[in-house]
Amino acid sequence: MPDPAVPLVLYVEDDRIHLILMEEVFRLLPGWELRCAETGAEALAALAERPPNLVLVDMNLPDMTGLELIEKAHAHVGLAEALKGLRWVALSADDPGSVVRAARAAGFHDYWLKPIDVPRLESALRKLLA
Template sequence: MPDSAPMRRVLYVEDDRINIVLMEEVFRRLPGWSLDCVEDGAQALQALREDKPDLLLIDMNLPDMNGLELLARLRAETPHAHLPCVALSADALPEQIAGALEAGFMAYWLKPIDVLQLAKTLHELGTNGH
């Protein structure tokens, strides 16, 4: 990636420190991308009022709200109605996955995260200019 190309940014909303550390390690190996982390929905909404990332990764079970509520509030309370969002959860129930996709998540990733899937999504976002 040329030095003049801007860094692309991901906001990761996750309250489990181990998951944050793992994701930070993945992003250390992804040139052209940076990772910012917050631990709950309120912090995510505040961060989104101040700046716009290229992608939002949302844990579905946060201490102050669930991922569906955070997505709804993101769409209603911030200027980022079309920000690509991915749901992350260890819960593989088909109805929960379907509900998240119907609510507007672009994808639903099961934990532990598939690093190749993450890299592919980031590449697609980078080449599509989101």
Template sequence: MSSSDSARHVLYVEDDRINIVLMEEVFRPMTGWTLHVAETGGQAMEMLPRVMPALVLMDMNLPDMNGLQLMALVRADERLAGLRCIALSADVMDDQRQRARAAGFQDYWLKPIDVRKLREALERL
């Protein structure tokens, strides 16, 4: 896969089926973008080197690990260390946002996701 191809891929790491279906609907009309879904941190770590997405949208509460643990694995892998990752959570506590930033997330978005904000982020890539 060339880097121009990878610039059009997003990995959504989320275990909630309803959120996955909603995100698929958000991406359906967005020509030129491909959404990939991993439902666990383990699946994400298997997919990331293959997909090398332009953006990773990562739920902070996964069945096999939390988002901070997954981010530590991502940042420890040289191939993945530069990926742009955004934390997704319903947790409004400022300390969670600070921990996410310290772990290497570029941003921390509250659920439900603001679709306009997502589209603006994709346009900047």
């Protein structure tokens, strides 16, 4: 059974290399649990099963965009209440430009460019969950 005192991060990413990298990074971060989903549909199922403390979302998933995922999660009748206060971070290798504004308007708390700055990851996670 999962320990509710251990922060859970859901990482939604379809690129296997990025998934493996993040899994390795989280192995080195004591006191954190990482769960991965490769599609928006898998992410919605994971959110319903056990709401995390933080969601890291690739903006370009195979079945929907990150903006569509956050919209569907907020609109989902069974999830809306459970996800109140959940922190969301958009991840993309694309030039942020207007995407950052759209992500923030949709409910994302931050926008990180790929590749992820691994040395800063733990402090960024702690800041988001503070």
